[in-house]
């Protein structure tokens with residue numbers, strides 16, 4: 554049976570096909586339906602941080618499935634209450650009330666609604682090249698032409714600024730701005746970390762102008778960048794924290810965590826599945842595992858070592874290496890797709906981020922030896938004879954078009 558073809562036939566065709574069918578996983582290894590093994594540097598796009606089929610998570614889901622699978626938010630639930638308490642305990646200072654949902658985009662939607670309701674202002678600022686999700690509110694905050702253009706008109710009141718430009722941000726934050734939504738490391742936009750100076754200035758401007766600071770840690774959260782949340786490394790404290798992806802070991806879940814400035818009224822927001830007991834059980838197990846196994850330190854050490862070794866190899870095709878913990882972006886001088894394909898042929902699964910970046914988001918439990926294998930295969934395909942000469946012209950053209958893109962965004 555060709556499941557890849559079946560999905561192409563019955564799906565609506567919104568995902569580019571990688572042409573393999575993954576059927577099982579354990580830690581950082583996954584297998585396809587022919588028994589082929591891969592090192593998974595995608596982790597379900599930054600989801601399986603505690604590893605595929607983490608035994609604690611499997612156990613928590615199985616036990617909870619036998620007790621109670623669903624429980625609407627109008628009733629309290631023991632596991633949900635514990636999950637909220639656990640999330641509040643790991644959140645930045647002052648953030649101790651939690652709205653639970655099922656995805657990253659939903660977490661952003663809640664943040665937008667809560668910000669407008671609490672401030673009685675309407676404008677939402679967010680950075681060019683950022684990514685906050687595909688529902689209409691989140692999409693309106695995602696200022697990238699390719700995502701937005703086919704779906705106009707979007708939600709009114711959303712304004713963009715150039716990431717890492719204090720001057721550009723200064724122009725959009727005014728007394729009608731409810732919130733600034735910010736990724737501290739732009740993930741989909743190419744693994745681009747905020748400059749410290751920019752992050753500090755953004756937090757300061759928000760404070761001075763009565764703008765709520767919403768930090769989107771949907772991709773960076775739960776130790777991906779080497780600390781529980783990236784905001785710790787930048788020493789900024791948000792008013793609203795948006796979470797999803799890795800928070801429940803692979804079970805669908807999102808959360809919007811807020812401080813005392815945020816007001817909400819009964820009935821003003823909600824979700825049928827939000828706070829589902831199975832998701833909550835999975836999340837508590839995930840967080841306890843992350844803490845017990847000290848995955849923050851592990852992510853920092855493995856990621857730093859990988860980036861350092863890759864830099865030492867001095868590969869001409871690499872333009873830049875950007876890395877925080879195990880969030881790694883390798884920007885090439887050429888398009889990344891052919892190299893992602895070659896990596897897959899060598900049993901390594903990686904992601905793009907924009908047209909020229911290879912993005913690695915492996916489970917944080919990946920072994921040292923798997924990371925070495927990834928490094929060696931990557932260097933091998935990027936330095937294969939003739940690669941540089943063959944791709945040189947494309948590289949020059951891409952440099953020109955990237956520069957043009959940047960100018961447009963300023």
Ligand SMILES: Cc1ncc(COP(=O)(O)O)c(C=O)c1O
Pocket residue numbers: 598656657658659661684685686687736740741769770771772773797798
């Ligand atoms: C930073 C960030 N925000 C929001 C989202 C949207 O999350 P979801 O796909 O769960 O809706 C993503 C997804 O990639 C993301 O990386």
